[in-house]
Amino acid sequence: MNIAEGSTGNCQAEFRKFVGYSLRSLAEVVTCLHKAKLRGYIDEETFQSSYKQAFDLMNSIAAFRNTLNPPSK
Known part of the structure; x- marks a missing residue:
């Protein structure tokens, strides 16, 4: 659900943040x-x-997150 929520955002950085939330929720x-x-x-x-x-899902989500552009500094 975190990934779905993040996909409605306006930028990839926000989406990446929600993918991170999904990892923490899985933990x-x-x-x-x-x-x-x-x-x-x-x-x-x-x-x-x-x-x-x-x-297995945690590894898949982490690998997916690694394909996204890192947040800008």
Whole structure:
């Protein structure tokens, strides 16, 4: 949702910022996965599957962000 919101902006620097927000939001999801596992809401198999998906997505988003022009100084 962060990427979609950022795509409505007027410049690439703003879009890049929202892509960064999406990475931080995904890190929050990973934290929630750990908490869910520790509290017994999800089993190890669900945790591992979801964690791998989040890890792969995080790498994809980071690679995408690296293709965008860096913010101007």
